[in-house]
Amino acid sequence: MKRTEKTITRLGEFGLIDRLKTILAAPRKSDLIIGIGDDAAAIKIGDNRLLLVTCDIQVEDVHFRSKFLAPYQLGKRAIAVNQSDIAAMGGIPTYALVSASLPENLALNDFNSMFQGMTDQMAEYKGHIIGGNLARCDKKLFIDIFMLGKTNSKNLITRSKARPGNLIFVTGKVGSSSAGFAVLEKYHGSCPKKFSELVLAHQKPQPRVKMGVELAKSGAVTAMIDISDGLAIDLDHICGMSNVGAEIFQNEIPVSDMIEEVAKFRRKDKWDYPLYGGEDYELLFTAKPGREKTIARIAARCKVPVAAIGSILHSGAGLWLVQSDGSRIHLEPRGWNHFSFNKNSR
Amino acid sequence: MKRTEKTITRLGEFGLIDRLKTILAAPRKSDLIIGIGDDAAAIKIGDNRLLLVTCDIQVEDVHFRSKFLAPYQLGKRAIAVNQSDIAAMGGIPTYALVSASLPENLALNDFNSMFQGMTDQMAEYKGHIIGGNLARCDKKLFIDIFMLGKTNSKNLITRSKARPGNLIFVTGKVGSSSAGFAVLEKYHGSCPKKFSELVLAHQKPQPRVKMGVELAKSGAVTAMIDISDGLAIDLDHICGMSNVGAEIFQNEIPVSDMIEEVAKFRRKDKWDYPLYGGEDYELLFTAKPGREKTIARIAARCKVPVAAIGSILHSGAGLWLVQSDGSRIHLEPRGWNHFSFNKNSR
Numbered sequence: 001m002k003r004t005e006k007t008i009t010r011l012g013e014f015g016l017i018d019r020l021k022t023i024l025a026a027p028r029k030s031d032l033i034i035g036i037g038d039d040a041a042a043i044k045i046g047d048n049r050l051l052l053v054t055c056d057i058q059v060e061d062v063h064f065r066s067k068f069l070a071p072y073q074l075g076k077r078a079i080a081v082n083q084s085d086i087a088a089m090g091g092i093p094t095y096a097l098v099s100a101s102l103p104e105n106l107a108l109n110d111f112n113s114m115f116q117g118m119t120d121q122m123a124e125y126k127g128h129i130i131g132g133n134l135a136r137c138d139k140k141l142f143i144d145i146f147m148l149g150k151t152n153s154k155n156l157i158t159r160s161k162a163r164p165g166n167l168i169f170v171t172g173k174v175g176s177s178s179a180g181f182a183v184l185e186k187y188h189g190s191c192p193k194k195f196s197e198l199v200l201a202h203q204k205p206q207p208r209v210k211m212g213v214e215l216a217k218s219g220a221v222t223a224m225i226d227i228s229d230g231l232a233i234d235l236d237h238i239c240g241m242s243n244v245g246a247e248i249f250q251n252e253i254p255v256s257d258m259i260e261e262v263a264k265f266r267r268k269d270k271w272d273y274p275l276y277g278g279e280d281y282e283l284l285f286t287a288k289p290g291r292e293k294t295i296a297r298i299a300a301r302c303k304v305p306v307a308a309i310g311s312i313l314h315s316g317a318g319l320w321l322v323q324s325d326g327s328r329i330h331l332e333p334r335g336w337n338h339f340s341f342n343k344n345s346r
Numbered sequence: 347m348k349r350t351e352k353t354i355t356r357l358g359e360f361g362l363i364d365r366l367k368t369i370l371a372a373p374r375k376s377d378l379i380i381g382i383g384d385d386a387a388a389i390k391i392g393d394n395r396l397l398l399v400t401c402d403i404q405v406e407d408v409h410f411r412s413k414f415l416a417p418y419q420l421g422k423r424a425i426a427v428n429q430s431d432i433a434a435m436g437g438i439p440t441y442a443l444v445s446a447s448l449p450e451n452l453a454l455n456d457f458n459s460m461f462q463g464m465t466d467q468m469a470e471y472k473g474h475i476i477g478g479n480l481a482r483c484d485k486k487l488f489i490d491i492f493m494l495g496k497t498n499s500k501n502l503i504t505r506s507k508a509r510p511g512n513l514i515f516v517t518g519k520v521g522s523s524s525a526g527f528a529v530l531e532k533y534h535g536s537c538p539k540k541f542s543e544l545v546l547a548h549q550k551p552q553p554r555v556k557m558g559v560e561l562a563k564s565g566a567v568t569a570m571i572d573i574s575d576g577l578a579i580d581l582d583h584i585c586g587m588s589n590v591g592a593e594i595f596q597n598e599i600p601v602s603d604m605i606e607e608v609a610k611f612r613r614k615d616k617w618d619y620p621l622y623g624g625e626d627y628e629l630l631f632t633a634k635p636g637r638e639k640t641i642a643r644i645a646a647r648c649k650v651p652v653a654a655i656g657s658i659l660h661s662g663a664g665l666w667l668v669q670s671d672g673s674r675i676h677l678e679p680r681g682w683n684h685f686s687f688n689k690n691s692r
Contacts, residue, residue, distance in 0.1 A: 008457050009450045009482075016457070016480070023461045027474040032441070041476040043441065043494075045391040055443045055492050057481055095378070095389065097401045099445075099490045104355045111354050111362070115369045128373040130387040134362070135403055136355075138486070144445045146401055146492035148389075 039088040052149035071110040075117025084207035086149035088226040090216025098132035162223035162242035176201035178277025220291035229335035230278040236333030245317025248310030398495035421463025430553035432495035434572040436562025444478035508569035508588035522547035524623025566637035575681035582679030591663025594656030
C-alpha cells in the first residue's frame, strides 16, 4: 500500500469516522436495532431480547505499558473495558472471544496469568471466553476482545435520547485513571502509597455492570455512555447523537483529592485529568428531572457513588463548563489520547 | 512482562492450546452449544436458532504482504476468511465488527478501498459491518474481524462427528493459495498470466458459504472444517475432535496443473502445497457412505467442484496418505505456516 499521499492522519479522526459511515452504509434490516455509533451494536434475537456486540483492543505502548500492568491485570483490564461498553447499553456481558497477538519471547507464566485474568474478569458477571485466535507477532503484544452481551428492548439505553432539561450524572470519580498513569510514569512502578487510589484506577478499572443494568431498568435514564475517551468528549458524543447541548459544573465533578498533587508535578491543570483524561470506565448518563431519588437509591444499592454534574441544553446550545469561579466557558470536546479513536465513538 | 524465562514458543503451539483449555474451563451453560474447539462457537438464541461467532485476524507480514495484496483485496480477504469459518459450521454470515490498527501514514485512498472491500465481501451474503474500533499503530497494519452467523440446531455441522467408514470430500482445488503466494514472491507482483489461477486463489479466496449451507441441510455430512491451516492438519483436527483415523489418496486430491511448475522453481515437493499449504478456504468434510450422489448434486447446484479423497478409519488408526505409486505413508499433521496457530484449531 502507498504510504505517501494523503494519509489517514491528515484527514483527522472524525473525518475518518465520517468517511466510514458513508462506506459502511447503514443496512435496512429489521433485526438490527443499533448499528455503528454507540457503545455496542444491538441485534434483535427474540420477541424483545437483544444481543449486544462490541469490541475493544489493548495494544502495548498505545493503550498500556507492560511495565505498569502485570499480565494478570492486563487480562482483566482487556475484558473489563469491553464489559464497560455492554454496561453502558444497560446490558449484561455474557461471552467473549479473544484475539491475541503475542511476541514469541513472552514468558509462559505471563501467558497463563493473562488468560487467567481474562477468565476471572469474565466470571465476575458469570461470563465465559468461548473462542478466539492466537497469532505470533514481532514485538508489541495486543489483545483484541469481542464481547457479547444481552438485554431487552425495553431496557436498552443508547446515546441518542438525552433531552433538554435532563440532568447529567456520572458514577465514581473521573480523571483517576489518567492521573494514575502519570503517577506510574513518574515513579516507574514503585509509587507512594498515597497515590494507590489513582494507580488502581488505571490498573484495575471496574466496569459498572450492575449499576448500568439497574439504571436501565429504572426508566429514569435517557442516554448513557461509558467514559473511555474522557468526560468532555464522551459528553459530546451523547450530545452529538442526541442533537442537544450541555452544561456541566466543575465544582460538581467528582475527583480524587490526590489529582491536584499529580497535576502539580506534571505541571498540568488539575482539570485536564477529569475532563480529558479518559479510561475511567465510569458511566456518564442523563436522566429525566425529578428522578434524582431513584438514582440515589440505585447508587446506594450498587454501592457506587453517583453525582449530578450538570444538565442537558437545547439543540445548538453547545457544550459549556461552569468553572469553580462561576465563569462559563466553552468546553472543548477533546480527549486525552489523540492517537486513539473509535468508530463507535460518535 | 518478563520475556526471558520459559517462553510460549518453547511450550509449542499445541501445548499452549492445551494450557488454554485448562484455564478457560468449559462453562456449564445450557445455551452454549459449541465452545472452544471448532471453526466457530454456537450459542442457542431461540427454539432451534443458533448464533455462530468467530474471529480471525490478518496481520501484515504474518498473514499477508501488502505488496502482494491491494487494499481492496485485503479488505475482502479479511472478511472472506471469517465467512469461511461460518460456512464450515453450515451457517450464513450476517454481521461483522472490524477492529483495525492502522499505521499513521496509511494513504486515505487505501483506507477507503480496504473498507470498501470489507463492505462488498459482506454484501455477497447480504451481511453488514455494524461496528468495531480503529486504533493507530507504529508500523504493521492489522485487521481483526469478529463475525456473527446464523444456523439452526438441525443443520449445525461440527468437527466432531466423523465416523469410521465415512467418505472424505474436499471442495475446489487445494494448495493453490500457498503456491500463488510463492509465485507472487518470485515475480514480485508482475506474475506470468499462466499462474493467474494460483495468484487469485491467494488474493481472492472464495468462502464456500452456499455450499456449506446446502451440505449442512442435506443430512449427508457428518463433520466439516474449512482449510485454513492446510489439508493434512485440518483433517487431523477433524480426526482429533471425532476420535477417528483417516486415509486419503494423493491421486484423488484436486490440485491445479500449475503447482508442479511452482514446486520446481521453489525446489519443493509438489505435494507440499496441497497437503501443508493452507489458506485455501475450501471445505473439507466427511459424509455417510452411499450419499455421493447427493453431494454431487449439491456441488453441481452450487457450481463448486467437489472430490472424494479418502475415508475415515477407526479410532487409533492414525492419519495415512496413499501416494501416487500405491505406497502408504503416515501423513504428518503439520501446516505450512508454523507461526500461526488457532485456539479453535483442535
